[in-house]
Amino acid sequence: MAGLAYVLLITAVRASGKRALSKMNAFDLVVTVALGSTLATILLNRQVSLAEGALALALLVALQFITAWTSVRFGSVRRLVKAQPTLLLRDGHMLRSAMTEQRVTPDEVCQAIRTQGIGAIEDVGAVVLETDGGFSVVPRSQFGSGSALNGVARPQAAPSPPA
Structure with a gap:
């Protein structure tokens, strides 16, 4: 189970793109911490199935993608998600x-x-x-x-x- 959960996390990080591995703004940091927390829950909580954990990881990556996509296209979302230099x-x-x-x-x-x-x-x-x-x-x-x-x-x- 741990090996599969790790593979899922690596897949999720790769799917989320380079933003997850770069210098992060506050939003990216929160998502990265949430991914780690989700992996810990998958590994440590027997009540959470691998499928549920995979779904949670996929949801986090999808939300990060949607937020990043909209922030690139809409200034109001960008101002909400990112700090200004x-x-x-x-x-x-x-x-x-x-x-x-x-x-x-x-x-x-x-x-x-x-x-x-x-x-x-x-x-x-x-x-x-x-x-x-x-x-x-x-x-x-x-x-x-x-x-x-x-x-x-x-x-x-x-x-x-x-x-």
């Missing part, structure tokens, strides 16, 4: 209101900048908190018209001076 630093200035709203410290922003091999905040065009919780750092030297920042939430308040 947030601009945390622009032109060397930390945007404190955005950082407070996203619960990000200046030290975390500086760490992201250092990770990219940049030593001076003034050399950074933008730092974005992405939907998967990671930071994207755009050096000022590669900062053009800002098209890569389309769809990024920008705070209304003026930027704070560098830390």
